[in-house]
Amino acid sequence: MFGAAKEIGRSAILVEDKDTKILLDCGLKIRPKKPTEKPEGLDKYAKELQGVVISHAHFDHSGYIPGIVRAGYEGSIHMTQPTRDICEILFRDHLKIEGARFWNEEDMYNSLYQVANHYYEETFQLADGVSATFYDAGHILGSASVLLDWKGQLIFYTGDINTFETPYHDTNKYPTLEDISILISEATNGLRDLPDREVPNQALVRAIYATHKREGVTIIPTFALGRGQEIEAILAQEFINKPFNIYVDGMILKMNNVYRRYFHEYWVSKKILEWCREHRLEVPFDIPNFIPVNRNLADDLDSFRKMIVSEKKLTVVLSTSGMLEGGPIHSYLHYAAENPNNLIAISGYQVEGTVGREILDGSREITLFSWGNKKGIKIRINAEVRQFSFSGHAQRNELIKMIKAINSEKIVFVHGVEESAHHLKEDLANGAEIFIPDIRKPLVFPD
Ligand SMILES: [Zn+2]
Ligand SMILES: [Zn+2]
CATH class of the missing domain: 3.40.50.10890 (Rossmann fold)
Incomplete structure (x- = not known):
């Protein structure tokens, strides 16, 4: 976890075992009136990664993609096609605003060249024994949650999800498989229930x-x-x-x-x-x-x-x-x-x-x-x-409903303030083991 641990911004989650390393999201943290922050300590893994998977184009999930390429990552960057197109606009805009702080125009072009596009609910290969499937997250155009099949173990990463039907999108989709072992869920609205849309x-x-x-x-x-x-x-x-x-x-x-x-x-x-x-x-x-x-x-x-x-x-x-x-x-x-x-x-x-x-x-x-x-x-x-109380994220009670339906043994809360994750933890009480990780401290799950 190199970001989005007890915070919102710079999402970057490294999933690894002894042979394989996959990065989920690669964002920058945008701060009002201050320069952006990058995921801490991520660069040294750039050359060892076998895959990078991006949930959606919001800058806190995508803004450091050219940075990881600059640090030496040469493999595919998996995302939906709308995500790619939106990223390109955001990258150019960011260069105009902040200049080449963590990456420059060349890194941007290289990273766009490394993009591999995928549709929802089509499985693609990431590394030996590891594949991924995108599910419509209902959050913005092209947004996805990611199901990883990691050598037989299933890991579901929500990215940012919207449990409301909005004008452009239905509610978020998730797999209803029985044996998801780890759920990595956003916890943005863990503290509040929102009114009906x-x-x-x-x-x-x-x-x-x-x-x-x-x-x-x-x-x-x-x-x-x-x-x-x-x-x-x-x-x-x-x-x-x-x-x-x-x-x-x-x-x-x-x-x-x-x-x-x-x-x-x-x-x-x-x-x-x-x-x-x-x-x-x-x-x-x-x-x-x-x-x-x-x-x-x-x-x-x-x-x-x-x-x-x-x-x-x-x-x-x-x-x-x-x-x-x-x-x-x-x-x-x-x-x-x-x-x-x-x-x-x-x-x-x-x-x-x-x-x-x-x-x-x-x-x-x-x-x-x-x-x-x-x-x-x-x-x-x-x-x-x-x-006006619009929100692009899952509201608390719907999030809990989804987590209960997925029913995984282990739940990791990211992309939310600490209180929010704790609040969700108290509300759940469904026997699952719940983790609220710290930045740069790995969670270790024995086989
Ligand atoms: Zn988002
Ligand atoms: Zn986000």
Whole structure:
């Protein structure tokens, strides 16, 4: 365990016996206002690995892939095809933001060259006597859980899973085999139960109507990948054929292209495909009221964004970044946050130390990024601020249900804070041995 032990970020789990070493995930930890952290102590194993398997494209699971290649790994990197395409976008973006801190452009190209693509529920070989099968994790496009058949012993790694049906994905799938011996499970939401998925969907839509009634604009800061498309789908289904303008801005547009490429029953739910077929759309974000904000619309995007939020029309803005740390959302806040009629609709979990968290905790004076002014621009928030309880992860009671159904003898909790894992441990009490590993301390299981 080189990361994601009693923490969220830099997932990297080495599974080994005396002849074989396989790495599950290879991520970087992203920290607000600080540089990224890499999995500790992993590099020295790079040349000995027989396989690397990646659950999904989120950077905390994929960001160090070029790093392990730089450290000498020359073998295959197994993932689904959408994961590969999303990784490429994230890698390029990361180089732009952080530069070649742990790896450079050449390492990135080499690692993409080493990718081997697989579909869900098709078994592939990793090493002598070791094979793997991906299961749809329902978390983001292309996300997978991994079943390892390790010389006859079955190990199931959940990656990040969503037990909710979301607009694009059904609930996560897992094998119902009787003899899984080790389950490595995420524990992100071990402390909280979430309301049924319809609750935040409807609450958001209602809040948009209420904001419009008082002549305000709704600004939705959102993550580019997954949550962004989910919210697009919720808005599309509600506002199709209604005179709402929905402006979409930032990195989310690049990710939309990948969603378009894989908008097929193999990767997204039948429900959303059928909805699009009924409305004669290729993808949900093709409804006419969606307006991508890019240079085709205006040369001076900043002024254009100002105009968008000043229009007295039915307006919703969906823009990155989701934790308000930067990106075009800062332009919108600059021009819209002071108006008490407007709504800032926070659509995801806000990490400690981010601007999003600051606002949620009640701060009403924040500093925005500005190209022209190094110190940034201070603004006052008079707009309404609300958080909607979307989550991309398994909620506590559903997670427990899944763990009980898999019924393995040993359970290892990763990708969650320590308390969260302990909480799950108390709730389970099903006789299984439960481990909450520490970083860089191996768990040893005798045969
Ligand atoms: Zn994830
Ligand atoms: Zn994650």
